[in-house]
Amino acid sequence: FYMPSEVTIIPGEVWGGFPYYHYRFEVTITNRGGGPGTYQYTYEILYNSGVIFEKATKSITLGPGESHIWARELDIRWDIVANFKVTLRGTWPENNYSTTGWFTKP
Numbered sequence: 001f002y003m004p005s006e007v008t009i010i011p012g013e014v015w016g017g018f019p020y021y022h023y024r025f026e027v028t029i030t031n032r033g034g035g036p037g038t039y040q041y042t043y044e045i046l047y048n049s050g051v052i053f054e055k056a057t058k059s060i061t062l063g064p065g066e067s068h069i070w071a072r073e074l075d076i077r078w079d080i081v082a083n084f085k086v087t088l089r090g091t092w093p094e095n096n097y098s099t100t101g102w103f104t105k106p
Helices: none
Strands: 005-015 018-030 037-047 050-064 065-076 082-087 097-102
Touching: 005 050, 018 050, 037 065, 050 065
Parallel strands: none
Antiparallel strands: 005 018, 018 065, 037 050, 037 082, 082 097
């Protein structure tokens, strides 16, 4: 399998005198194996302080060659939220994978 990730940033509105931005991050999970596999993925969005802003875990079963696109959209201030991290746990230990994307000012 593979799990690329992408962050799209769209300038948002100014609320309370500080600009907020609309962020969308997307993760594609593809089963490259010869049989079905169940994958559990956990995502975390972290404040700059390292404290978790949001966290969730989901599971999905994919057949050979199947893909699943998971996306999250949110409006945040770029200066208080640092990054997101997605961790994938697969059927076999070699399927464990992690990717990180950074929220930056456009």
